[in-house]
Amino acid sequence: MSTETGPAVGTPAREYRIVPGPRGLPFLGSLLRFGQDPLAFFGRLRSYGPMVSWRFGPNSCVFVSDPECVGELLSETERSFDQPALGIAFRTVMGNGVVVARGADWRRKRSLVQPSVRPKQVRSYASTMTDSTVELADGWSDGDRIDVKREMAALTQRIAVRTIFGVDTPADAESMGRAMDVAQREIGKEFAGLGAVLPDWVPTPGRARIRRASAVIDAEVARVVARHRDGGEDRPDLLSRLLTAVDEKGARLSDREIRDETVTLYIGGHETTSSTLVWAWYLLSREPRVRAALAEELDRVLGDREPGIEDYARLTYTQSVVKETLRLYPTIWLVTGVAKEGARIGGVPMPEGTRVWSSQWVTHRDARWFPEPEEFRPERWDPESGDDVPEYAWFPFGGGPRACLGTRFAMVEAVLVLAVLARRFELVVDPGVVNPVPSLTLQPDRDVLATVRRR
Numbered sequence: 001m002s003t004e005t006g007p008a009v010g011t012p013a014r015e016y017r018i019v020p021g022p023r024g025l026p027f028l029g030s031l032l033r034f035g036q037d038p039l040a041f042f043g044r045l046r047s048y049g050p051m052v053s054w055r056f057g058p059n060s061c062v063f064v065s066d067p068e069c070v071g072e073l074l075s076e077t078e079r080s081f082d083q084p085a086l087g088i089a090f091r092t093v094m095g096n097g098v099v100v101a102r103g104a105d106w107r108r109k110r111s112l113v114q115p116s117v118r119p120k121q122v123r124s125y126a127s128t129m130t131d132s133t134v135e136l137a138d139g140w141s142d143g144d145r146i147d148v149k150r151e152m153a154a155l156t157q158r159i160a161v162r163t164i165f166g167v168d169t170p171a172d173a174e175s176m177g178r179a180m181d182v183a184q185r186e187i188g189k190e191f192a193g194l195g196a197v198l199p200d201w202v203p204t205p206g207r208a209r210i211r212r213a214s215a216v217i218d219a220e221v222a223r224v225v226a227r228h229r230d231g232g233e234d235r236p237d238l239l240s241r242l243l244t245a246v247d248e249k250g251a252r253l254s255d256r257e258i259r260d261e262t263v264t265l266y267i268g269g270h271e272t273t274s275s276t277l278v279w280a281w282y283l284l285s286r287e288p289r290v291r292a293a294l295a296e297e298l299d300r301v302l303g304d305r306e307p308g309i310e311d312y313a314r315l316t317y318t319q320s321v322v323k324e325t326l327r328l329y330p331t332i333w334l335v336t337g338v339a340k341e342g343a344r345i346g347g348v349p350m351p352e353g354t355r356v357w358s359s360q361w362v363t364h365r366d367a368r369w370f371p372e373p374e375e376f377r378p379e380r381w382d383p384e385s386g387d388d389v390p391e392y393a394w395f396p397f398g399g400g401p402r403a404c405l406g407t408r409f410a411m412v413e414a415v416l417v418l419a420v421l422a423r424r425f426e427l428v429v430d431p432g433v434v435n436p437v438p439s440l441t442l443q444p445d446r447d448v449l450a451t452v453r454r455r
């Protein structure tokens with residue numbers, strides 16, 4: 001595959017029809033089965049066929065898994081499919097930022113935010129990514145015992161706070177980071193727990209914690225924004241880009257909108273990237289052959305210097321390690337849309353109101369495109385390998401009009417972090433299987449502890 005969104009190789013057209021999936025329970029449908037183990041449940045749906053009907057409580061649903069169908073669902077988001085409204089937890093923290101906004105409001109916001117994460121801008125964030133990782137690496141010694149989740153979360157948090165808010169004093173970064181952490185954790189709990197079905201007006205302790213964390217975030221962001229406005233100079237951070245962005249009518253983002261977008265970028269990008277790195281270390285630790293190939297590339301391309309953005313294009317194997325990690329452990333593991341009138345997928349009409357789902361977890365494990373799908377084989381992504389992988393057989397960053405805005409940012413960050421650390425060290429993760437728990441992102445089910453070994 002040659003690009004970060006996968007190649008545009010056509011899939012053979014086929015005739016689709018909806019086949020009935022599990023009958024489920026009266027009223028509840030398959031809600032409980034889904035809740036117990038969503039990944040296994042989606043895998044089971046796939047065994048019925050590529051287009052399967054099922055019920056989620058009172059909702060009629062269709063699960064699609066062929067790349068062609070996934071592509072139609074994602075490309076037709078907004079036109080033929082609405083994204084379901086996000087719950088109170090998201091709205092409290094992210095306000096009405098680009099993830100939460102819908103319709104014309106979303107279009108305006110997306111066009112305002114997009115320029116701040118273009119490849120040219122990401123270039124200017126790359127040195128912060130490398131510097132932050134070098135600081136971490138300088139603190140590691142041979143034989144150290146580390147908690148990989150904690151180390152990667154702290155690192156990606158430092159990178160996010162610096163690149164988004166330009167905040168570099170430890171005290172500011174810490175209080176901002178702490179409030180974001182609470183907010184993110186509580187959003188995850190709401191998403192995966194009872195909060196997902198409770199009406200917005202029901203007060204819960206989790207919701208109270210989210211409101212408190214959000215109030216801290218409001219105050220922190222307001223302080224940073226005021227400092228940027230007073231300073232007036234052009235800083236190389238995302239916030240500065242947003243402060244100067246203008247929409248088609250020449251209007252700027254209000255302070256509230258700036259707050260919502262910066263927090264949205266933080267929440268959208270932090271845990272997704274840190275979990276990807278944790279899974280990458282886990283997979284690398286189990287595959288000596290892949291570790292050796294990665295080390296060989298880093299030695300050859302970098303020698304004894306640290307990587308910069310100019311190395312990104314040459315670190316092809318490192319990029320493949322990240323892509324293959326995202327194939328096996330897609331941190332965003334489901335996408336969904338609600339059919340509007342006239343919606344169709346694979347030529348099949350989707351009745352208005354049908355909730356259509358697809359899951360990266362399932363489609364990424366299709367042996368037609370990924371032989372021996374459970375194997376961690378970065379070589380699959382070698383541009384020379386000539387494998388015909390259809391577009392949307394791999395979609396960790398979604399696709400269509402609402403595709404991830406941070407794709408380039410995330411890829412560059414993950415590649416530079418791995419390059420800095422794996423050039424110097426191997427992480428020997430403690431034996432034992434780590435299973436994915438699907439919350440807001442695909443999380444390891446336990447601590448991932450490792451011993452640092454200098455190469």
Ligand code: HEM
Pocket residue numbers: 098099110117264265266268269270272273276330331332335336395396397398399401402403404405406407409410
């Ligand atoms: C490995 C890391 C990442 C993964 C796997 C990922 C995945 C995704 C996916 C699948 C979507 C679409 C969700 C949907 O259609 O429902 C999305 C949207 C989004 N992502 Fe990412 N993301 C990552 C990193 C980032 C980063 C670093 C940022 C910011 C710098 C970011 C910002 C966003 C935003 C703002 C959206 C919403 C776009 C819209 O609705 O128009 N993401 N991401």
